Amino acid sequence: MIGSLFGRGMGLLAWLGGIGLAAGPADGAAAGPFVRPPYAGAYEPQGVDERGLWMDLDEFERDLGQSPGVVRDPGLNAFVRQVLCDTVGADRCGALRCYIVADSRFNAFMAPNGMTVIYTGLLARLHSQAxxxxxxxxxxxxxxxxHSLAGALRQRSAGNWSAWISLLGVLTAVRTGAVRQELQIGLIAFTRGQEGEADALAARLVEGSRFRLAMAAVWRRAIEEDDALRREKGLRRVRHDITSLADDHPADGQRMAMFAAEELRVGSRGLDGGAEYAAATEPELPLLFAALVRGRDFAVADYVLRSRGEALGWSGALLTLRGDLFRLRGHPRDLVTAEELFGQAIAAGRAPPEAWRGLGLVQLRRGNAAGKAALASYLTLAPSAADAPLIRNLLDSGP
Ligand SMILES: [Zn+2]
Known part of the structure; x- marks a missing residue:
C-alpha cells in the first residue's frame, strides 16, 4: 500500500543480489543504467499454508472479476496495464492481472497471487504516466x-486467517447485487523497512524504464491534501517531516524528501507522459471522481480536482465535476460558484450533458426560470439518462 505506511530505512536493495547493477540497458526500451535481473518465472506457493492462501485469493479474484465495482473501460484498463508492463518489464508483467476498482481512496495493492487492484481515487490523484x-x-x-505474503502468513498463524483479506464487503456486494463496494485491505501491515525497500526499488524500476522518476510531487500533493482536510475539519495541522517513535506511519515529507533526492540524482531523463495520462483518463473522469465528488470530504475532493485542473488543464468534464461538488454541498454561495463553473464548462466546449443538468438545477434553486431551458437541453443531449424521467417530471411540474 502506498498511502498509509512508511519505511524509514532506505538502504540498499537486496533484490538485485548485485547482479543487476551492471551498466547498460537490458533491452532497447530500457534507457537507464539500471538493469532488471533475469526473470525466473512466477513464484509458486510453497507448502500447505501458502497453497491455501493462493486458493482463497484465486476464489476472491474470480468474484472480483464479476463485481459491479470494477471499472471495465477497455481503453483505460489497457493504458494502466501498459504503464505497469513498461515499468516492471513484459515478463514480470505476465504474472499480474489488473482491476480498477471504484473507491475514492489513494491506494493500490498487489496480492501474492498477482491480483493487482488500483483504486479510482488513485487514478484521480495522479497526473502522468511517470x-x-x-x-x-x-x-x-x-x-x-x-512482503504481503509474509504478512498474510503471520496473520494466518495468529489464527486470523480470513481476516487478512477482509475483502468480504466486495464478496457481499457481488453476491447480493448491491452496487456499493468496500475493499478493505487494511490488515496488510507492511513494516517501515518494507516500505522503504519498496520505495527504493520503485525508484530503480522507474529509472530503468522509459519513464521519468517523478514521485516527490505525488507526496507533496498528499501532504497538501491532508492539510486541506485538516483545515476543513478544524484539526491541528501536523508536521509531515517527523515520525514519532510510536507511529507505524511514516511522515509523507520523509518519503517526498527521499524521492526528491533520487530525482536529483537521476536527472530529468525519461518520459513524463502527462498528455498521454490526460487523454487516457479523460473519457472516464466522471467515474474516477464520482466517489470523491459524492463523498463527505469537500476539501479533499476540491483539492484533487483543482490540482488536476492546474496540471492537466480544465476540460469541460472536469469543470462540470467541480460544479457538481459545489452544487451538492449547496450553501447559497456554493450555488453561485457552481453556476459559474457549469457556465465555464459549456463555454469550454465538448462539455458533458451533465453540465446542462447542473446549470439547470442550480438556476432553478436560485429562482431563475432559465434553468428550464438548460434542463431541456440536458434531455435533448442525454434522452436516456438514468435521471431523465425525474428531470422530465421536474420540467412538467413547475410553473
Ligand atoms: Zn507500500
Whole structure:
C-alpha cells in the first residue's frame, strides 16, 4: 500500500543480489543504467499454508472479476496495464492481472497471487504516466519481495486467517447485487523497512524504464491534501517531516524528501507522459471522481480536482465535476460558484450533458426560470439518462 505506511530505512536493495547493477540497458526500451535481473518465472506457493492462501485469493479474484465495482473501460484498463508492463518489464508483467476498482481512496495493492487492484481515487490523484509508474513500481516491489505474503502468513498463524483479506464487503456486494463496494485491505501491515525497500526499488524500476522518476510531487500533493482536510475539519495541522517513535506511519515529507533526492540524482531523463495520462483518463473522469465528488470530504475532493485542473488543464468534464461538488454541498454561495463553473464548462466546449443538468438545477434553486431551458437541453443531449424521467417530471411540474 502506498498511502498509509512508511519505511524509514532506505538502504540498499537486496533484490538485485548485485547482479543487476551492471551498466547498460537490458533491452532497447530500457534507457537507464539500471538493469532488471533475469526473470525466473512466477513464484509458486510453497507448502500447505501458502497453497491455501493462493486458493482463497484465486476464489476472491474470480468474484472480483464479476463485481459491479470494477471499472471495465477497455481503453483505460489497457493504458494502466501498459504503464505497469513498461515499468516492471513484459515478463514480470505476465504474472499480474489488473482491476480498477471504484473507491475514492489513494491506494493500490498487489496480492501474492498477482491480483493487482488500483483504486479510482488513485487514478484521480495522479497526473502522468511517470507518476503512475512510480506507484505501480512501489506495489510491484512489495509483490516481488513477497512482503504481503509474509504478512498474510503471520496473520494466518495468529489464527486470523480470513481476516487478512477482509475483502468480504466486495464478496457481499457481488453476491447480493448491491452496487456499493468496500475493499478493505487494511490488515496488510507492511513494516517501515518494507516500505522503504519498496520505495527504493520503485525508484530503480522507474529509472530503468522509459519513464521519468517523478514521485516527490505525488507526496507533496498528499501532504497538501491532508492539510486541506485538516483545515476543513478544524484539526491541528501536523508536521509531515517527523515520525514519532510510536507511529507505524511514516511522515509523507520523509518519503517526498527521499524521492526528491533520487530525482536529483537521476536527472530529468525519461518520459513524463502527462498528455498521454490526460487523454487516457479523460473519457472516464466522471467515474474516477464520482466517489470523491459524492463523498463527505469537500476539501479533499476540491483539492484533487483543482490540482488536476492546474496540471492537466480544465476540460469541460472536469469543470462540470467541480460544479457538481459545489452544487451538492449547496450553501447559497456554493450555488453561485457552481453556476459559474457549469457556465465555464459549456463555454469550454465538448462539455458533458451533465453540465446542462447542473446549470439547470442550480438556476432553478436560485429562482431563475432559465434553468428550464438548460434542463431541456440536458434531455435533448442525454434522452436516456438514468435521471431523465425525474428531470422530465421536474420540467412538467413547475410553473
Ligand atoms: Zn507500500
Amino acid at each position: 507518476e503512475l509508474a512510480g506507484v505501480l513500481g512501489h506495489e510491484f516491489a512489495h509483490f516481488e519481495r513477497r
